[in-house]
Amino acid sequence: MASIRQVQVTFDCAEPRRVARFWCEALGYVLQPPPEGFGTWDDFDSSQPPGDRGSWAVCKDPSGVGPRLYFQRVPEGKTAKNRVHLDVRVGTGLVGEERLAALEAECARLLPLGAVRGQLLLADEDNESCLNMQDVEGNEFCLD
Incomplete structure (x- = not known):
């Protein structure tokens, strides 16, 4: 049985380019170039x-390590909490005040x-502190 080596995360949204630009800035990602034969997306x-x-x-991810993010326009708006969300790992290895400072x-x-x-959400016996957030269209994510 073959194992999966790559994952793409797909977002349903109203304005794909706007949401993609947000995530590029948030993660240090880059927009995919326009299809061959076209100088610009316009x-x-x-x-x-x-x-x-x-x-x-x-x-x-310009390094090729992180998953590809795909944004597709859908007619309906967001109506409930995401069933899947991204954790943006900015506090890995940090604890206490140092972790809180990185999240902030x-x-x-x-x-x-x-x-x-x-x-x-402050640290407890089982979990380190994290901060719930939303992107430009209300998709939940965590700073972890």
């Missing part, structure tokens, strides 16, 4: 039927990009 979009323009975007610093960096701060 050139590609102008070749598509009006309803398909801007319907998807992709960002990827990353939160402060993401807020001007359109992120929304959620609840800070």
Whole structure:
């Protein structure tokens, strides 16, 4: 039986490019170049039927280590809590005040990009502190 070597995370959203740009900034990812034969994404979009323009975007880890993120336009809005979310690992190996400072610093960096701060969950016997947040369209993620 073959094992899976790559994972893509797909986001349903209203504005794929806007959400993709947020995640590029948040993770240090880059937008995927436009399809071959097109100099820009605007050139590609102008070749598509009006309803398909801007319907998807992709960002990827420039080092090739992290998963590819795919953003697809869907007609319905977000109505409930995500069943899956990303943990952005900014505090790995840190504990106590040092970890809280790392979480707060990353939160402060993401807020001007359109992120929304959620609840800070303090460390307990089983878990280290983490900070719940939302991206520009309300998709939950954690600073961990």
